[in-house]
Structures are given as structure tokens and as C-alpha cells.
Amino acid sequence: MPQRERYLFVCTNRRPDDHPKGSCGHRGADEVLRELKGELARRGLAEAQARACASGCLDQCASGVAVLVEPDHFFYGHVTPADVPAIVDALASGGRVASLVLSDADLAKG
Template sequence: MPKPKYHIVVCTNARPPGHPKPSCGSQGSAQLLMAFNMGLMQRGVMPGEVLVSGSSCLGPCEQGPTVVVYPDGTWYSKVTEADVATILDEHIKGGKPAAKLNPDAVWK
């Protein structure tokens, strides 16, 4: 398999109900993971060209759901299903982080 051009990592960490700290899993990140995969298929991206993976906790739980795009190392915070198309069209297909989504805001 050739080296992928991008790797999209979606935090899907879920904490038990009543836990004092929020989690990306409780904020719909499993649906984001599916939306990224479906969006890539709809755009005709060849399998293996872009990988999409779920992960355990990435750290900034209060800013979740969190998505990171490598090799750029661009972090997106508070990602919604509506943001998936923007990330795929501007970042993955267009080659530049989706500025209107305030990438890397999670660390500012």
C-alpha cells in the first residue's frame, strides 16, 4: 500500500456518564468518524490515499470533538458534522487548513 497523503485522527474517547470531565465521544465524535469516511468516498478519494482513524483521548477534552490532520499536524476543535465537508474540501482536497474553522485554536 502506498504511503497515505493525509491521516485524519478523530478523538472518540468516551467517559462514563456523570464523569466531571467532558469527552469527545459524548459529543458525537463517532458520527464524525463515519462522516469523514463517507465524505472521502463521495469525493472519489482512493482507498489508502487518506486514512481516517479514531483515537483515545487527545487531551483538550473541553474543546472536543477534536480532529487532527497529519502530516500537517493541524488541530481542529469543536468539530461538527457540518465541518467535515469543509475540512475535506479545503484541507484534504485543497491542501490548506480550513481557516474559517480556526484550526489550531485548541492550543491558543
């Protein structure tokens, strides 16, 4: 399998229900990952352009569901399944969905 141009790491970490930090797993991360994989495959991008992978905690719990895009090295935050088409559109054109990109201030919250 060739190395893809980009990898989208979707945090699917799930903490106990009563954990004060919450977790991406409780905010719909599995659905986001499933939608991303499906959309990439439907558009024929999964073979060479991008792969969506499950990840452990990315330390952006306050902004979950968190998605790290590499090698571009930026985070999407508060991602829902409804955001997936726009994310894949941006991926196909080499851009980003600016409204979902975490700022330095967001990143500092952890």
C-alpha cells in the same frame, strides 16, 4: 494499501457520563468519523489522499470533537458532522478550515 498523504485522527474517547471533563464520544465523535470516512470515499480521496481513523483521547478534551491532521500537525476542534464537507474540501485543495483550527490558546486548555 499505500500510505496516504494525510491521516485524520478523530478522538472517539468516551468517558463516563458524569466525568467532569466530558469527552469527544459524548459530543458526536462517532458521527464525525462516519461522515469523514463517507465523504472521503465519495470524493475518491480515501485510497491515496487521506484516511480518517478513530483515536483515543488526544488531550484536547475541552475542544472536542478533536481531530488531529497529520503530517500537517494541527488540530481541528469543536468539529460537527456539518463541518465535514468543508474539512474535505480543504483537504482536497491542501488547505485548512481556519475557523476550526485550534489556536495555541485553545491547545493550552487541553
